[in-house]
Amino acid sequence: xxxxxxxxxxxxxxxxxxxxxxxxxxxxxxxxxxxxxxxxxxxxxxxxxxxxxxxxxxxxxxxxxxxxxxxxxxxxxxxxxxxxxxxxxxxxxxxxxxxxxxxxxxxxxxxxxxxxxxxxxxxxxxxxxxxxxxxxxxxxxxxxxxxxxxxxxxxxxxxxxxxxxxxxxxxxxxxxxxxxxxxxxxxxxxxxxxxxxxxxxxxxxxxxxxxxxxxxxxxxxxxxxxxxxxxxxxxxxxxxxxxxxxxxxxxxxxxxxxxxxxxxxxxxxxxxxxxxxxxxxxxxxxxxxxxxxxxxxxxxxxxxxxxxxxxxxxxxxxxxxxxxxxxxxxxxxxxxxxxxxxxxxxxxxxxxxxxxxxxxxxxxxxxxxxxxxxxxxxxxxxxxxxxxxxxxxxxxxxxxxxxxxxxxxxxxxxxxxxxxxxxxxxxxxxxxxxxxxxxxxxxxxxxxxxxxxxxxxxxxxxxxxxxxxxxxxxxxxxxxxxxxxxxxxxxxxxxxxxxxxxxxxxxxxxxxxxxxxxxxxxxxxxxxxxxxxxxxxxxxxxxxxxxxxxxxxxxxxxxxxxxxxxxxxxxxxxxxxxxxxxxxxxxxxxxxxxxxxxxxxxxxxxxxxxxxxxxxxxxxxxxxxxxxxxxxxxxxxxxxxxxxxxxxxxxxxxxxxxxxxxxxxxxxxxxxxxxxxxxxxxxxxxxxxxxxxxxxxxxxxxxxxxxxxxxxxxxxxxxxxxxx
Numbered sequence: 001x002x003x004x005x006x007x008x009x010x011x012x013x014x015x016x017x018x019x020x021x022x023x024x025x026x027x028x029x030x031x032x033x034x035x036x037x038x039x040x041x042x043x044x045x046x047x048x049x050x051x052x053x054x055x056x057x058x059x060x061x062x063x064x065x066x067x068x069x070x071x072x073x074x075x076x077x078x079x080x081x082x083x084x085x086x087x088x089x090x091x092x093x094x095x096x097x098x099x100x101x102x103x104x105x106x107x108x109x110x111x112x113x114x115x116x117x118x119x120x121x122x123x124x125x126x127x128x129x130x131x132x133x134x135x136x137x138x139x140x141x142x143x144x145x146x147x148x149x150x151x152x153x154x155x156x157x158x159x160x161x162x163x164x165x166x167x168x169x170x171x172x173x174x175x176x177x178x179x180x181x182x183x184x185x186x187x188x189x190x191x192x193x194x195x196x197x198x199x200x201x202x203x204x205x206x207x208x209x210x211x212x213x214x215x216x217x218x219x220x221x222x223x224x225x226x227x228x229x230x231x232x233x234x235x236x237x238x239x240x241x242x243x244x245x246x247x248x249x250x251x252x253x254x255x256x257x258x259x260x261x262x263x264x265x266x267x268x269x270x271x272x273x274x275x276x277x278x279x280x281x282x283x284x285x286x287x288x289x290x291x292x293x294x295x296x297x298x299x300x301x302x303x304x305x306x307x308x309x310x311x312x313x314x315x316x317x318x319x320x321x322x323x324x325x326x327x328x329x330x331x332x333x334x335x336x337x338x339x340x341x342x343x344x345x346x347x348x349x350x351x352x353x354x355x356x357x358x359x360x361x362x363x364x365x366x367x368x369x370x371x372x373x374x375x376x377x378x379x380x381x382x383x384x385x386x387x388x389x390x391x392x393x394x395x396x397x398x399x400x401x402x403x404x405x406x407x408x409x410x411x412x413x414x415x416x417x418x419x420x421x422x423x424x425x426x427x428x429x430x431x432x433x434x435x436x437x438x439x440x441x442x443x444x445x446x447x448x449x450x451x452x453x454x455x456x457x458x459x460x461x462x463x464x465x466x467x468x469x470x471x472x473x474x475x476x477x478x479x480x481x482x483x484x485x486x487x488x489x490x491x492x493x494x495x496x497x498x499x500x501x502x503x504x505x506x507x508x509x510x511x512x513x514x515x516x517x518x519x520x521x522x523x524x525x526x527x528x529x530x531x532x533x534x535x536x537x538x539x540x541x542x543x544x545x546x547x548x549x550x551x552x553x554x555x556x557x558x559x560x561x562x563x564x565x566x567x568x569x570x571x572x573x574x575x576x577x578x579x580x581x582x583x584x585x586x587x588x589x590x591x592x593x594x595x596x597x598x599x600x601x602x603x604x605x606x607x608x609x610x611x612x613x614x615x616x617x618x619x620x621x622x623x624x625x626x627x628x629x630x631x632x633x634x635x636x637x638x639x640x641x642x643x644x645x646x647x648x649x650x651x652x653x654x655x656x657x658x659x660x661x662x663x664x665x666x667x668x669x670x671x672x673x674x675x676x677x678x679x680x681x682x683x684x685x686x687x688x689x690x691x692x693x694x695x696x697x698x699x700x701x702x703x704x705x706x707x708x709x710x711x712x713x714x715x716x717x718x719x720x721x722x723x724x
Contacts, residue, residue, distance in 0.1 A: 038112070038134050038154035039143060040363065040378045040415060046509050049427070049461040049471035051522035051564050053078075053580070055133040062615075062627045062665050064171060064678040064719050066179065066201050066222075068125035068133060068153070070712070073631035073661070074613050075135045076564045076582025078151075079606050081690050082709055084305050085218065085250040085271035086123035092137050093526060094560050094586040094607025095150035095501070098639070098690065101349065102392050103486075103551065104405040104439060106479045106532075110147030113155040114228075114242045115279040116297045117355050117384070119147045124246055124275060126224050128169070128181045128199035131158045137564065138503040138524060139477020141455020142429030145382065145411055149479040149501050157242075160193035160230040161185045166724050169199075173717025176216075177203035191232040198225045206713050207253050209263045211313045217253035217268035222246075236286035244277040244299075254709050255311050257697045260686075261710060267346050269307030276300055289368035295359040306348030309395070311696060343698075345395040352389040357382070375418040382433075384409040403441035403485065410434050427459040435480045445485050451498050453478040467511040475503040479532070484551040496552050502527045517569040524561060531555040533591070533604075533640045555591035558604060560584065579614040588640075597643045608634040608658075615663075625667040632660040638691030644704050649693055653706040659687040672723045679716035687711050 034045040034054050045054050053075035055068075065071040069080050069087035080087040083099035089107070090096055096109045100120070110119040118124050127133075133155045140148035164186030171179045181199040188194045205218035224246045231239040252269030256262055277299035284292040361380035369375050385408055392401040411433035418426045433453050440446040455478050461471040481497040507522040533555050562584035570576040586604040593599055615629030635655045642649060665678035688708035695702035 034132070036134055037156065038136075038152075040361070041376075041417075046511060046518060046520070047463075047469055049425075049459050049469065049473060049507065051137045051505060051507055051520075051524065053135045053137075053566060055135070057131060060127050060130060061676070062617075062629075062678075063663060063680060064665070064676065064717065065127050067127060068122070068155070070680065071127070071133075073611065073633070074580060075137075076566065076580045076611055076613075077137060077562060077584050078135060078582075079608065079611070079633075079636070080122075081606060082254075083690065084123060085220070085252045085254070086248075087125075087689075088121060088123045090122055090153060091606045092135070092151035093524070093562065094584055094604050095526075095528075096606065098606060101347075102390060102401060102403065103484060104388065104403075104437075104482060105552070106482060107147055108149040108479055109151055109153065110144055111153045111155070112144075113244075114157055114226075115281055115295050116242070116244065116277045116299050117147075117357055118275075118277075118299065121273070121275075121301060121303065121353070122153075123248070123271070123273065125153075125155060126199065126201070126222065126246075128224070129158050129167075129183045129197040129226070131156050137522075138505060138526070139455065139475045139501050141475060141477040142413055142415055142431045142457050145413075145431055145433050145455065146409065146435060146453065146479050149477040149499065157197070157226060157228070158183070158185070158195060160195040160228050162187060162193055168722045168724075169719065171717055171719040173203075173715055175204045175206060175715065177201075177220075177715070177717060188229070193230045195228040196226070199223070205251060206710075207251075207261050207263055209253060209265060209268060211264040211266055212268070217251050217263065217265065219251045221249040223248070236284055238283045240281040240283075242277075242279040244275065246273060246275040248273040252305065252307055255307075255707055257311050257699070259706070259708060261713070264312045265308035266313035266344075267308040269346075270304060272302075272304040274302045288365070290362045290364050293359075293361040293363070295361070296357070298354075298356045300354045301352070303351040303353060304349070305351075306346060306393075309345035309347050310343050346393075347395070348393045350391040350393075354385075354387050356385045359383075370416070371418065374420075375416050377417075378413075378415040380413050382409070382411040382413070399442075401442055403439065405437065405439045407435055407437040407480075423463045425461045425463075427457065427461070430454070430456040433478075437480070437482065439483055439485065441485055443485070447483040447485075447495070449480070449482055449495075451480045453480065453498055453500075467515070469507075469509045471505075471507045473503070473505045473507075475505070477501045477503070481532075482552070484553075486549050486551065489549065489551055493551055493553060496532055496554050497530050499532045499554070500529045513569070516571075518567065520564075520566040522564045524564070526560040528558040528560070529556075531558045531588070531591070533588075553593075555588055555599075557589040558587060558591070559589065560586040560604065560607065574619045575616065577614075577616045580612065582611040584609055584611075593640070593643070595643060595646070597646075599640065599642060602642060603637055605637040605640050608636040608656075610634045623669050625669060626665075627667075628662070628664045630660055630662055632658075633687075634658050638688075638708075639693075641693065644693065653693055654691070656688050656691065656708070659685050661685060661687075674721045676719045676721075677716075678719065679714065681712060681714050682716075684714035686713070 035042050036048050055071055059074055063071055072078050072080055077093050079091040081089050081098035083089050089098055090109045092109050097107055107120045111122050136152045140152045144152045166184045169181035179201040183197040185195040201222045203220040204216040207218035208215050209217040227243045229241040233239050250271040252271040253263050253265050279297040282294040359382045364377045388405045390403045413431035415429040420426055435451050437449040455476045457475040459473040463469055478500050483495045503526045505524040509520045511518050532552050565581045568578035584607055586607040588599045588602050591599045612632045618626045635658045637655050662682040663680045665676055667674055667676040689711045690709035692707050695704045
């Protein structure tokens with residue numbers, strides 16, 4: 001059999017034979033350097049003075065990860081919340097949104113895929129033909145601005161190649177899951193290379209709807225198509241073009257009155273998305289003193305999301321002649337009831353979201369440094385237009401609710417990298433950003449917001465040797481303020497101010513044992529001011545059912561601090577081990593919620609005190625590769641609500657449970673094809689990523705209690721990869 005030497009063949013094969021941090025090749029001394037490319041200048045992961053993780057092709061292939069949510073546990077102090085069928089929002093170091101309903105929001109964690117801003121719709125983060133995902137922890141106020149208060153996720157897909165190559169991926173798994181992926185790449189002309197990738201993924205999902213006698217009401221039906229062109233327009237100008245098409249038609253039937261995977265919904269929800277996006281990057285090297293980069297992007301998304309609010313089948317009765325529906329007859333404190341009358345309600349949201357960005361960036365060339373040749377420089381301008389139209393159809397509204405939120409962002413930034421000595425470098429950055437927003441809705445609410453925000457960084461890095469780096473940094477991030485639009489809110493809850501965050505960080509990175517082991521550590525302290533936190537008010541209807549009004553407000557201050565460690569060790573030609581650990585403490589300071597309850601010194605939500613990942617690769621022969629890993633996470637609060645009608649809620653009713661998940665894969669490798677058996681959550685642990693505390697069950701007289709959205713159970717399957 002002919003050995004395949006094409007780039008895509010080697011990339012896919014590396015997914016089976018490489019380390020998550022160190023990519024092994026034929027020689028143990030030949031270590032592939034992981035390059036971080038989403039900062040202003042490319043640097044290796046070991047030399048960039050920042051706490052971050054890079055999730056590589058190896059990580060994706062070992063987990064058979066279809067989506068970022070299935071892989072995010074590899075990165076310390078990073079969490080997610082579904083907020084819909086897929087993970088839509090991510091939290092870094094305990095900071096980040098968890099859901100969106102009718103209110104406009106300003107995300108704390110941004111997401112960029114191939115230069116296109118997909119912030120706030122993380123459900124789009126599928127991983128077929130992805131080269132790596134870079135996760136920056138901590139504010140990125142200079143580089144990314146307002147959407148990077150807590151950090152940034154940058155996903156990069158594979159680039160076009162000069163030689164023709166292709167790959168096919170076929171996978172099948174439990175829950176009637178299957179997928180097909182095809183990638184083709186090569187020359188289209190002497191100066192033009194192309195890449196085309198298509199992936200279809202289908203699954204029935206993990207829910208059994210008893211009322212409808214269906215097991216596909218929480219299904220996944222996801223298609224993504226991507227095309228790329230790399231054009232050498234001249235000796236000085238290169239043009240990179242990317243086009244996306246996403247079409248997701250997923251179910252959303254995940255909440256159960258019994259807090260398990262059995263639902264009774266008669267109107268199962270949906271989570272659909274159709275997105276078209278384009279990006280163009282122009283790199284011009286014709287100037288003597290600097291390179292000029294221009295990035296243009298546009299994305300238009302139609303987002304449809306809805307659910308069965310009562311989680312049951314209309315104005316139902318629980319009948320004794322249908323034992324599968326029959327609850328404990330003495331479940332309530334008021335006595336035994338033979339039947340229970342319920343209510344019927346659905347809540348549907350339809351959004352049309354469009355985003356356009358323009359960025360112009362100049363980077364100094366060698367020989368044009370400032371201050372006697374000691375200082376590289378970067379200067380740039382940024383523009384973003386964001387428009388979002390919402391239609392809400394809700395049973396208890398008198399009519400449809402409509403809103404429009406339009407915002408314009410303009411920013412200027414600069415960065416200096418000053419070589420103070422052969423080993424010591426000082427980096428200073430500054431970004432000034434203005435955001436103007438205009439919001440109006442069908443309730444005759446019209447409000448404008450105008451925020452000017454300043455962020456930046458000071459980083460001192462010391463290259464103690466070619467294998468070790470120390471750094472200390474102060475970073476300031478921000479996100480814009482806005483308005484709460486529900487007319488039932490009191491005036492003092494109708495608007496909120498920008499939030500600021502200052503991050504103090506000390507890090508150490510070292511390569512050991514002839515580059516066969518690497519360790520990256522960081523300790524951090526984050527000081528938050530004017531924190532934007534979600535609160536809620538509960539309205540009880542005449543029939544006993546309830547409706548929540550959620551809104552954002554500014555807490556006084558808060559702090560988040562902790563430790564992050566990434567490490568890997570290639571023990572021998574056949575064994576390598578890797579791991580990551582995140583420790584986090586978070587609390588509110590001087591915070592009183594909307595109902596007058598003090599949350600001073602309380603933990604912040606979605607901020608587990610620890611997270612860890614540990615794994616091992618074992619390759620006894622050139623044909624077999626075994627991987628086993630464990631992901632762990634401490635309990636965490638689901639929301640910032642701690643009281644119900646003035647009464648303190650038990651912590652057990654507000655938090656998740658700690659969990660450890662076992663994952664494994666076995667791969668058989670050939671020159672240009674591989675077969676892999678894989679499984680995630682092998683012990684079938686039930687664990688939640690989203691939770692609420694409120695009354696919704698007529699069987700217990702609408703008693704308030706915890707309801708959770710469960711993450712994926714045991715999933716397993718087989719994957720076949722072929723390269724040509």
